Amino acid sequence: MAKKKKGGRVSGTAETVRPDYSASTEKLSHFPASLALLAENWKELAIRLVLGAWMLAVVLALWPYVNNPATPIKMLLTGLAAVIITALVCVKGPLPRSDLLVGFVMWLGWHGWTALYAMDPIYSLRSVAPEACWVLLGLGAMAAVRRAGQGWNLLCVWILALACAALYAAAQRYGLDPFPWATRNVEEYRALPATFGNPNYAAHALITGVVAAAALTARRSTRWFALLCALPMLWHLWATSMRSAAIALAATAAMWILWTGTSIVSPQRRIPVAIAAACAAAAVGLMVLTLAHDTFSEALTRRVARQDSLALRVNGWKGAGQLIAERPVIGHGPGMYIRHAPSQWQEYEKRWYARSNQRNAHVHNEYLEFGVELGLPGLLLHLWLLLRHLGGSLALAARSRAADTRRFGRFAALTAMAMMVDGLFGFNLHLPVTGGFFFVLLGMTEGVRLGIQQERTSATPQADSPVAEPGRWRQVPRWAWLVLAVAALRVCWTDYQCDAALLRTRAVVEQMQKNQDLPKPIQDQLENTLRQAIARYPWESTFPQRLGWLMLQQGRFAEADSALADAVRQEPWNVRLWGMRAQAMNGWAARAVNQEQNISRGKALAHRAWLYGNKAELLCEPYSAAHDTQWRTALFFLVIAQNDSRSSDNLPSLREFFVDHTRKALAYGSKDPAAVWATLAGQMVSWNDFDRGAPSLAAAMELDPRSTDAWRVAAALSEKGHVGDIIDAILKDRAILRRDLPRNDQLFLAANEACVKYFTSEEKDLQLAEVLFQDVTRALPNRLEAWAQVQYISDRPDAIRRQIATAARRATGIHPLIAGIISGDAEALFSHLEKEIGDRAPIGAANGQGKQLNWLLPLITPMAQSPEHRLALGRALVRAVRTGHRDRHLRARIPHCPGPLLGDGRHPSLRRRPPQ
Secondary structure, three states: OOOEOOOOOEOOOOOOOOOOHHHHHHHHHOHHHHHHHHHHHHHHHHHHHHHHHHHHHHHHOOOOOOOOOOHHHHHHHHHHHHHHHHHHHHHHOOOOOOHHHHHHHHHHHHHHHHHHOOOOHHHHHHOOHHHHHHHHHHHHHHHHOOOHHHHHHHHHHHHHHHHHHHHHHHHHHOOOOOOOOOOOOOHHHHOOOOOOOOHHHHHHHHHHHHHHHHHHOOOHHHHHHHHHHHHHHHHHHHHHOOHHHHHHHHHHHHHHHHHHHHHHHOHHHHHHHHHHHHHHHHHHHHHHHHHOHHHHHHHHHOOOOOOOHHHHHHHHHHHHHHHHHHOOOOOOOOOOHHHHHHHHOOHHHHHHHHHHOOOOOOOOOHHHHHHHHHHHHHHHHHHHHHHHHHHHHHHHHHHOOOHHHHHHHHHHHHHHHHHHHHOOOOOHHHOHHHHHHHHHHHHHHHHHHHHHHHHHHHHOOOOOOOOOOOOHHHOOOHHHHHHHHHHHHHHHHHHHHHHHHHHHHHHHHHHHHHOOOOOHHHHHHHHHHHHHHHHHOOOOOHHHHHHHHHHHHOOOHHHHHHHHHHHHHHOOOOHHHHHHHHHHHHHHHHHHHHOOOOHHHHHHHHHHHHHHHHHHHHHOOOOHHHHHHHHHHHHHHHHHHHOOHHHHHHHHHHHHHHHHHHHHHHHOOOOOHHHHHHHHHHHHHHOOOHHHHHHHHHHHHHHOOOOHHHHHHHHHHHHOOOHHHHHHHHHHHHHHHHHHOOOOHHHHHHHHHHHHHHHHHHHOOHHHHHHHHHHHHHHOOOOHHHHHHHHHOOOOHHHHHHHHHHHHOOOOOOOHHHHHHHHOOHHHHHHHHHHHHOOOOOOOOEOOEOOOOHHHHHHHHHHOOOHHHHHHHHHHHHHHOOHHHHHHHHHHHOOOOOOOOOOOOOOHHHOOOOOO
């Protein structure tokens, strides 16, 4: 039976209710207040709609017309959403009064204060803009989310966006990606970055999505939707292979188990137990990393042969600790870690940068990075925000009367735990997606708490006595937030434009790196674009760096050094900049000596090159470009010292300095090792240091058999009688060049000639020399230089004729002179000889020598029976023999020519007739 309540009707029974006109009159009297409440609710709804649109946009946005297709467009959309939300909050009414709002003010204020004391205040202040946008989003969430259901609706939008991003990752996996990525053959793309631009960034966001989906499955109305969204997110998280994601989710599950168990055993103590467990876990992890750091770091550093992200992060943590010790109070400024990190690189990081030319822009530990940028006070503020959110979420989960609100509190606490653990191995609060979501989560949780508090306050009868207003220090002017939002949006817009300029200049620079012969107008246009970008975006060091590189390629060394100096002022620990400055100084010094004939100025410029190279070497010794500039500087001083008797005492030390840095450049991976080996071998041969020069030359020839510099050094070594030290390398290169014919035929002829000369000297292996001669004539039968190598095998005409005849039987398309000798056809022989005389180059000139015809004279002279034949032979002698010996050769070879010789050593009949 239904039980009648005192002063009420019987529940469960139908009863006719009379109209209460007094109540209607009361409602009519409050109608304006209802309209005001409705207008306020519409403003809150508009804020929530903008927040939902921002969640979709920030997760899914990609833009191909900027250098970084993900971050600039996401931050631009975030800044736009921040302006709209802040304007709605300001129009809505007074800001919510909360200690979290005071925390937001202190957070942004400390960012701005530390930025003023940074090495580059403009760049650091601009780095505060993302934090300002995220705080404003959190402020909007605090003002618009009053009930847990509103927060759940926003979370549905969040996991929907992440699920769509995960489906796009599946399209990337199976080659259905329509987005024009610059390159797809990299590890970052193979790990499926989706719409985040990096698999690490994707994993940071997916952690929050998985926790939100797990919480939404506990609600009957969103259960199946959350499950459908969770499946692609879990697959994408697995595909990224991020170890920190698994650790974060495991810690979150452990906290949920601890909370559930404590709720059963001791419900009153579950909040302090959960907070204490989280703090204890963080303390234990920090202690283990601190105590085992040296052993752990050394063990990982041994694996430098391949990139290991864990080893890189452990070494980066040590460097970050040293940066914190440098400025523990004020920090180095927001966004300044990337510029200060090279000053504290560990050995592993130096070798990784030298090998891959890459460096980490973040510490991969959120707490250390905030300590570096904001100092210890900023780190404490960050910890306060985390713990304050964790405590408020647990309070909602434990003390709220509504089950949906308690569930929302548990979700907020678990998400905070996941992001705290994930922050130990990443930088989720420095990213546009997860950084914004964190502050929105803070705002939603605080808004729900304030909504419950407001309901309780309105339900409690208030006394007639006036209530004390909060202090003025807690009443932040509303419109100041809107000014901050507009300023942050402008920074995001200029950052977007700067990134677009980076893309435009990068495309031309990469094209110029592939093809040095770009038209001059294109290079001039690139220069103008870079100079305009430097004037418009003075905080970006990439533009002066690219301008300096362009000036280097054009040989404008003074302008290159000036542009690079501007870049160095912004990044004084950038190793590449110091190496490029040293390269510019070396080129400038060489020009001062060679063109301006100013040796003293050249020495001064070379000394500056040595200083810059030494700076680069101190910053990163494994960086091979630093050693390349150093040995080039030493080579400059060695060349100068050869003509300066006052520098002769410094020659031994200069030589050892040169040898030391060439070997370091080779050990650390020089870009052109064959050229370095050839230069080193050439210098050692010039010092008569054949014991070290020959192996260096052999290494150069092995790396690049087609190097003309190496063969030039080989010729010098052969002239000094030490070709036997590199004969094995020459034979290997000869075989390689043989396969490349007809390309590099001159190098093949030189290699074969060196081998034939070596094996015929002192009759080392005459049979092998004959085989090499027959092979070169078979490979290049139409080249007289190939047939000329027979002179090293024998100097008797009959033996030479026999060798030529033997080789000619196996060759096709032989040279006409050789064919005439073999066939005995004097007319054809001297007809071709007369034709060859008209060429500019000496007959048979090979490698700059004009003596290749001499070996043919004993074979040709007996065939010159008529005066025309002797005339052609005389002209050939004039072309092939040096002027000082012409008279003797002419009298010896053409004794029957009438008429005296003229003063220039030429017979009147040998003068060339002018063309008709």
